[in-house]
Amino acid sequence: MSLTKEQVLKQYYGYNAFRPLQSDIIDWVLYGQDAMVLMPTGGGKSLCFQIPALMMQGLTLVISPLIALMHDQVQALKANGIAAEYVNSSLTTQEQSSIERQCRNGELKLLYISPEKLFTQGYLEWVVSLNISLFAIDESHCVSTWGHDFRPEYTKLNVLKKALPNVPMIALTATADKVTRKDILAQLGIPDAKVFISSFDRPNLSLAVQAGRNRVKIIQNFIAEHPRQCGIIYCLSRKNTESVAEALQKVGINAKCYHAGMPANERSTVQNQFIQDDIQVIVATIAFGMGIDKSNVRWVIHYSMPSNVESFYQEIGRAGRDGLKSDTLLFYSYNDLLVRKDMIATSELPAEMKEVQVAKVERMKQYAEAEICRRRILLSYFNEEVTTDCGNCDVCKNPPIRFDATLIAQKALSAIARTGENIAMSMLIDILRGANNRRIIEHKYHEIKTFGAGKELKADEWADYLQQMLNSGVMDIAYDEAHAYKLNKASWAILKEGRKVQLVRYRPFEEKQAEREANIPKEKSKKEVIKDALFERLRVLRKQIADDRNIPPFVVFSDATLSDMAQKKPLTQLEIMNVSGVGEQKYRQYGEAFLLEIRNFLKTIPKGSHATGIDTHHYTFQLYKEGFSVEEIAEQRNLNPVTIFSHLAKLYEDGENIDISAFITQAEYEQIMGAAKVMNVKKGDPVKPLFEAMDAKYEYHKIRIALLMAEKAK
Incomplete structure (x- = not known):
């Protein structure tokens, strides 16, 4: 059939x-x-x-x-x-x-x-x-x-x-x-x-954008917050992949680079190591990823802005393919936008396609600079209507505090104008803060009207605000002129017409870090701790099996399956077959090994702990149904056999199909019940008097079983 x-x-x-x-x-x-x-x-x-x-x-x-x-x-x-x-x-x-x-x-x-x-x-x-x-x-x-x-x-x-x-x-x-x-x-x-x-929504993916400054340091901190989790860092250039990978290696992170300029056999080796979970981080150009069907990538970082929303969405989609919580981070600077546009302008595409590609870059820019829910922007791009904010992007989690920064912008733009639009960020900050250094004196910048006009702000504050001004388009930058700032129509509107400028209030790194620490989830419950510990045990077992068979770990079981397994803690074939992602073939190949690992793990949990989420009588009953003897169940559960007998007796009393007569002979039953009749002892009464009257000939559990059988026989 x-x-x-x-x-x-x-x-x-x-x-x-x-x-x-x-x-x-x-x-x-x-x-x-x-x-x-x-x-x-x-x-x-x-x-x-x-x-x-x-x-x-x-x-x-x-x-x-x-x-x-x-x-x-x-x-x-x-x-x-x-x-x-x-x-x-x-x-x-x-x-x-x-x-x-x-x-x-x-x-x-x-x-x-x-x-x-x-x-x-x-x-x-x-x-x-x-x-x-x-x-x-x-x-x-x-x-x-x-x-x-x-x-x-x-x-x-x-x-x-x-x-x-x-x-x-x-x-x-x-x-x-x-x-x-x-x-x-x-x-x-x-x-x-x-x-x-289908809905393009991937609610398990968090979305975040950060300014393209101190990228390597931020990445190092990010990875430290994702221990043992696999991730991909996408870079625009081969040189970036190599330098970022090297910087991560220097701080002990297991990272390697991947780009089209590497020999084919070297690329293949790196890719296989990543698939096998032998490399935690791969730093790659977009040459990497489309051919990766790896379900346990937990995060994706874009070192530079992608050329369009489609590419970005597909690349972040390589995280969390198994449906579990995963994180994405995009670095963005105005330079990224100019580089992308320059690549399109110098390409051999027809004019019509160049126009389309520029428009797509602009849409990517809008996403990066967004002050509304980022997921709404992504989904609307694919013509999907969204009526509520996602609550899982940086804008939703931390709505920016904005202020009227018109005066700050006017000071900066005035300094750019008075220096002939010939200075870059560091020089502009020195002028605004009134630094009397050699370069300032040589160019006579200390004589201009705006020298020292922004001394109330620290250098880091000015750097942050200037970056925001660039990203919002109120001034331009000429990278072919030593990164000199240039004025545009928006700049003159601010200087001459009083056009208002809104910027996000600067906060130092330490303050942001303190806020992140303050928002750290509350301490995990015992059940969550146990689940995480079991997940790690199962993850190690999965890696061992995968290495033995020379297959990727996620082919054995996905992270989502291991998570469900750690949550449900199956003890029998029937129970593990109800774990999401465990089919008949997977059970035949790996099921018993994972069941054994779960049972061995549960032995390490202190007796009497309810944190496992497993009813102790249920645990005993499942092992009994699999054909284990009382002694074997006791050994597996690290309990006294008498406790196991009491479990089975309780289960029998509750109506479970247990052959309780197998634990007592007919002769034993008759002798115990004979003495019980004489002493008028029945089920539910203390059994110690009967135990002592029979000179401790029969163990407590046998007396209880006999009384229970007699009660059931009525």
Whole structure:
């Protein structure tokens, strides 16, 4: 009998329910219809074609852009007991021939292939000759020239629909605006496909932006607040990846860089070490990440501003794919904006596309400079209406304190004007604070009217306000003129017309740090401490298993599954199968090892502690049902056997199916009850007089069991 989609979900993936839209999409594809799916990274896009693949007759062909991405996804499918393979340039001729043979014999359900391989001579014809049930175009934004990661090879994929027009096609992406969506469908030859748009909201991701000053120091503090958690730092240049990684290494952080200029084998080694949890931090250009299907990345930092919201959203989406709390941080400076615009201006893009790309950079700038809920900005970009603030971004958590800074701005702009728009930040601060140093005297800046006009502010305050002024566009900067400040229309409006300027009140680092410390969550409860300790034990076990099998730890179980396991503390097969993410194949491979680790951990909890969240009688009953003897249960639980007997007696009394007669012989029962009748002792009475009257011949628990059996027999 064929399985329902719900049964497939549970058996192969270990989940009890679908996420929003997944069930509808699967039904639509099973009806043989074309579809486009927009879901955020970690939203469950893959299940939308993998489950139909398992339920349909034939082979599902998955077009995937990167070798690493194929490898990770196929590895995860195999770990769930699903027949899947990939074909790309990393395979030997013999390996490829073996996979092709499996395809012809109908032994595979999913075949992953790159578009480059698909269009090698003769390969498309061979693929079309197979019994194809479904085409899945993963990362489909690569099809569109309007997308943020255009791949020319993807534009040829419409030949699949032309060759097999009756085979349904599903296009999947995490990020695409309206223009990009329309272009994707047209390029693939499915213009009338139904579009399923899931919520782009990732409430588990916190969002924060900081000024681009002291970045390395801030990153070091950030990582210190995320011990043992894997994270990615995205940089704009190769040089930045190397310098940031080196700075982190110097303070003992396990970090490595990754960029396209490295030898391929070195990049592959670094990537594999990160996937295996052997590296905590990877500092990379955008060359890294799209091919990473790693679910336990807990944070993402952007050292520089990305070129568009789509790229930014996809990159931060690599954190928290398992749904657990994760953090994101974006550094922003006005220089980032100018660099991005310069890259577009000097590119070979047509003028029309340059205009679009500049507009997208401006949208990214608006996000970075926002003083409203950042999540609202992101979701509105993808045409999703939001009516409430998220409460999980820096603006929501700490609404900025603003003040009228018009006079401060006028002093700074006046100094820039009076020095011929020829000074950078440090010189401007010296002038405003009235510093009598050699450079000031040489240029006669001490003679201008605004010399010393801002001596009431500290240098750090001026640096902060000048950065804010740049970011708000009230002045410009010429990086090709030694970072000299320049006046613009807004500058003159402030100087000549009295235009008002609002800035955020400066607060020193120490004050911000004190506030963060004041907002540290209250001390964890005993239950939370125990859960965290068990999670760490399970995480170590997962790493050991992964290393032994040479697979990524998250392929064994995700962080979300370990967290659910640490919360529920399953003790039996039935209970662990109710943990989210534990399917039949995963249980067969790893279930017993994790159950044993949980039982061993619980032995370390002090007797009588209620902090485990597990009822002590329930714990005993679960082990009893698994066939353990009283002595074995006592050993596992680090308790006296008499206590275990008392648990079983109580459970029997409460109506549980326990063969209590197995703990006492018929002869013992008759002798105990004979004495009890003489002394008129019944269930619930003190048993010590009966114990002493029988010269301590029978243990207390046997006397209680006999009395309980007699009561039940009435």
